[in-house]
Amino acid sequence: MKVLNGQVISKRRVAIQFAVVAGVSISALILTQSFPKPFWLWASFAGAMILFEWRATEANDRLIWSPSIMIAFTAAVVFGRGAAVLGVVAMELLSPLTPADIKARRFFQPFANACQLALSATVGLSLFELFLPNGPVTPDDLWLIVLGTVPSVAAFYLVNLTLVQYAVRMVYGKTDIKPWSNLGQFFLSYLGMGVLGSLLGAAYLAIGAASLPLIFVVFFVGHLMLSSYSALREAQESTLRGFIKALEAKDLYTRGHTERVAHFSTVIGEELGFNGTQLERLRWAALIHDVGKLAVPRELITKRAKLDAKEYEQMQRHVHLVEDLLAEVEFLAPMVEIASNHHVHYDGNGYHGSNHNHGDTPELEACILAVADSFDAMTSTRSYRVALTQEYALSELRRNAGSQFDPIAVEALASALLRLGETYGSTDVVSEDEARRLAEQLAVHG
Amino acid sequence: MSFPRTKPDVLQNSWPYMADRHMMRLGAATFIALVGVGSLMTLSARTGLVQILVLATLITLAQLIAVPAPSGDRVFLGVGMAAATPLLLGSGIGMPDLYGTSAVTAFGLAGAWIVSVARTGERRRARTRFVSEAIAMVLFVVAFFGIEYLLLGSGALLDVVILGSVAGGAMAWYLGRATANALIGLEEHQLDVRYVWLLALEDWPVALSLFASGALLGLAWPQMGGWSIAAALLPYAFTHLAFMRYDLTRTTYRQMIRALARIPEVADLTPDGHAVRTAKLATSVGRELGLNPEEVEELEYAALMHDIGRVTLNEPAIIRAGYTSDDIARWGAQIISEAPYLERAADMVRQQYAPYRQPGVEKDESLPIPSKIIKITSEYDRGVHDRGLPPIEALEQLHRGSAYEYDPSIIASLRRVLVHHGVVAA
Structure with a gap:
């Protein structure tokens, strides 16, 4: 977890607090510990850690890779009792400053991170040192070392999390960061990395310098594959996003609709405490919820008058075909199901996809999507009526909550918009009739 | 590595590959040669027969597991075990057992042939792969020992000798596999040799992680015993998982493009x-x-x-x-x-x-x-x-x-x- 960049409220205060605490603990370390020897050994671990931090990949909730934790524990075992804490803390101090930060003259964030990492490493590794043998490490010591990584990683992680939260709250004034949703998963993978790190440290002690390149190669390839993987996932989402944006752009009235519905769905999901995977699913479902319309002849979509039965059937056929198409993409199948149910009402009425029974309450994600879709429909201008105000849209959603809409999702949207301070829609059009009349006037004059 | 690279389906199509008969014959000939060489080598080996057979079985078993590689092909894990073998058989003291290592590799590959025939029946791709994997693995052993003897003769540090031999052997395996794939896997004009060769060269991350983990296992075993398995294989297992995730995402990326198209x-x-x-x-x-x-x-x-x-x-x-x-x-x-x-x-x-x-x-x-x-x-x-x-x-x-x-x-x-x-x- 890292301190993020943002607006400044009290950077200086936090910086001073962090610097004082980190300075005290580093001074204590310098007095009690010796610097690891030989220097080239420390430098190669420090170099590896810095390189991995520079190319850090965003934490992905499916597969978490934290080479810095691994390198910290490898180094701690290699440096041994009496030098481990100081050696690792010195590495952690160097790791957060990246070339990008220097170029952009962003110094607060790397500084705060250096301090908090130094503190976390001090606490975590002081604990770890208790489990290291006094003399050389033998295979019999390994049980104790592996066992020792559990409390050490936990302490490291807890201090890290607390300090980051504190800094974010003080500096950005945000009280609503929720890093706790994936806590268990993060901790487990950090723990795995810590155990691996200490085993590799033991391997170094057993084999000698020949193991160093081998260890770094293993680190490097894992890192490379994971960053390629997360880059590819991003490419996948931005490809779909780009496509939908480009296809939508042809229609003046729905331009940006998908992006906005994805945004509203995400904020509702966040408000309801969804975790990373659930949010991702919801976002994808929102992105594809209208793809089917791209294959429908435009004249049907933009038609002002009500569609007759034959036209309606024609429209549904196209929509279904595209849904079937996308459902063939394995990982999209659950999202397609959510998307295809976004017209089902909360009480089970309304139009539904092929895999939904009439009368059943749709799943929460589909309800969220329905609320987000309707909210955007009311607060944006369509061919048959102009945009309405946000208050009108919310009251309309509330009026139909319990029948058409899921009350939980409606309230979540309302409070999320309040929390984010975002407003959508027109400033003065407060009734459906007025909105339709204005649209007709526009059509006549424009 | 560049991306988004998705699985080229050339390797999923069977048509570019040699006719069944040819591959069956070539595979069988390779098998007989391996058993012959393995038996001869066992006679002169310093290592005992039991140890040779145990290590050969490990290579055969590892050869059953494959990791999806960036080229869209698969790389079998046997080569990781093959990389560990010479180090296990005494390279740590600077006197590797050439005959023992050759016997282990030959028997391991022969075992892999039996398994692949038994498992895949008439599938021709398994045969093609077997031959090119066998050629590449033999090249690894030859290059490993060639470089080891050269470096030992020049009086280099033991660490340098070990790493140099593994690196040289790995390079020989990597280039040998690409060349064998390009030459054996083709009928005359249907695929350009250059295309297949370049494709196989994309598998370097897998090669790197397999050889590094194998060497780590071979080196750590004498001191750490069972712990070395955890130290060498767990990081590999994680990398393996990352390869699989990457591969899966590439597949779905391609499916998505197909659907949008x-x-x-x-x-x-x-x-x-x-x-x-x-x-x-x-x-x-x-x-x-x-x-x-x-x-x-x-x-x-x-x-x-x-x-x-x-x-x-x-x-x-x-x-x-x-x-x-x-x-x-x-x-x-x-x-x-x-x-x-x-x-x-x-x-x-x-x-x-x-x-x-x-x-x-x-x-x-x-x-x-x-x-x-x-x-x-x-x-x-x-x-x-x-x-x-x-x-x-x-x-x-x-x-x-x-x-x-x-x-x-x-x-x-x-x-x-x-x-x-x-x-x-x-």
């Missing part, structure tokens, strides 16, 4: 299946012409989406205003270029209707080959599936346009591909 078909704006058929034919031609694997992949995306611009024809106003083919290509390129990483595919789509000649110029060299391939394969597919022409007639139509529109060298390549598929007579 069919939107104009669903909207009745292009004939059904046109995108997929054109892409298949275009990539075959691209490989036959020996384009880079990367280019072939971009060509596949471009060919899949070459008609995506037609969704614009849903707009009644546009139809009323009129449009040309170049407009459709331009609209399509606009849509595709919204997706990051697909800019080059967008360029290919943008120029898909450009004639290969300009007035007064023999050949427009600035026109990318992939665009010309799309132009020709798409027209061929429309001829056959839209206008109902017999394949030979559709090809003739292209020939008729080869004075200005269609590049004759690409038509010739298309003809070779179609002949190989048995669609038109030779």
Whole structure:
């Protein structure tokens, strides 16, 4: 977890607090510990850690890779009792400053991170040192070392999390960061990395310098594959996003609709405490919820008058075909199901996809999507009526909550918009009739 | 590594590979040679028979596990165990057992042959792979010991000797595997050798992690015992997982592009299946012409989406205003270029209707080959599936346009591909 960049409220205060605490603990370390020897050994671990931090990949909730934790524990075992804490803390101090930060003259964030990492490493590794043998490490010591990584990683992680939260709250004034949703998963993978790190440290002690390149190669390839993987996932989402944006752009009235519905769905999901995977699913479902319309002849979509039965059937056929198409993409199948149910009402009425029974309450994600879709429909201008105000849209959603809409999702949207301070829609059009009349006037004059 | 690279389906198609009979014979001959060499080596080995058989079994077992590699092929884990073997057999003290290592590798591969015949029955790809894996692994052993003896003779540090031999052996395995794949896996003209060779070279991350983990295991075992398995294999297991995730995402990325490319078909704006058929034919031609694997992949995306611009024809106003083919290509390129990483595919789509000649110029060299391939394969597919022409007639139509529109060298390549598929007579 890292301190993020943002607006400044009290950077200086936090910086001073962090610097004082980190300075005290580093001074204590310098007095009690010796610097690891030989220097080239420390430098190669420090170099590896810095390189991995520079190319850090965003934490992905499916597969978490934290080479810095691994390198910290490898180094701690290699440096041994009496030098481990100081050696690792010195590495952690160097790791957060990246070339990008220097170029952009962003110094607060790397500084705060250096301090908090130094503190976390001090606490975590002081604990770890208790489990290291006094003399050389033998295979019999390994049980104790592996066992020792559990409390050490936990302490490291807890201090890290607390300090980051504190800094974010003080500096950005945000009280609503929720890093706790994936806590268990993060901790487990950090723990795995810590155990691996200490085993590799033991391997170094057993084999000698020949193991160093081998260890770094293993680190490097894992890192490379994971960053390629997360880059590819991003490419996948931005490809779909780009496509939908480009296809939508042809229609003046729905331009940006998908992006906005994805945004509203995400904020509702966040408000309801969804975790990373659930949010991702919801976002994808929102992105594809209208793809089917791209294959429908435009004249049907933009038609002002009500569609007759034959036209309606024609429209549904196209929509279904595209849904079937996308459902063939394995990982999209659950999202397609959510998307295809976004017209089902909360009480089970309304139009539904092929895999939904009439009368059943749709799943929460589909309800969220329905609320987000309707909210955007009311607060944006369509061919048959102009945009309405946000208050009108919310009251309309509330009026139909319990029948058409899921009350939980409606309230979540309302409070999320309040929390984010975002407003959508027109400033003065407060009734459906007025909105339709204005649209007709526009059509006549424009 | 560049991305998004998705699985090239050349390796999923069985047609480029040698006939069953050949591979069966070649595989059986390799098997007999391995058993013979293994037995001879066991006689002179310092290592005991039991230890040799245990290690050989481990290689055979590891050879059952495969990791999906960046090229779309799979790499078998046996080579990791093969990398650990010479280190386990005494390299740590600077006196590796050459005969023992050779015996272990030979028996391990022979075991892998028996397993692959028993498991895959008549499947020919397993045979092709077996032969090229065997050649590569033998090259590893030869290079490892060659370098080890050289370095020991020069009095280098033991650490340098060990790492140098592993690195040299790994390099020999890597190049040997690529070359063997390129030469054995092919029938004469259907795939360019260069294409397959470059493709196999993309597997370096897998090779790196396998050799590093194997060497770590071999080196740590004498001191750490069972713990060395955890120290060497757990990090590998994580990397393996990352490879699999990456591979899965590549597959779904490709599926997604395929699905999006069919939107104009669903909207009745292009004939059904046109995108997929054109892409298949275009990539075959691209490989036959020996384009880079990367280019072939971009060509596949471009060919899949070459008609995506037609969704614009849903707009009644546009139809009323009129449009040309170049407009459709331009609209399509606009849509595709919204997706990051697909800019080059967008360029290919943008120029898909450009004639290969300009007035007064023999050949427009600035026109990318992939665009010309799309132009020709798409027209061929429309001829056959839209206008109902017999394949030979559709090809003739292209020939008729080869004075200005269609590049004759690409038509010739298309003809070779179609002949190989048995669609038109030779």
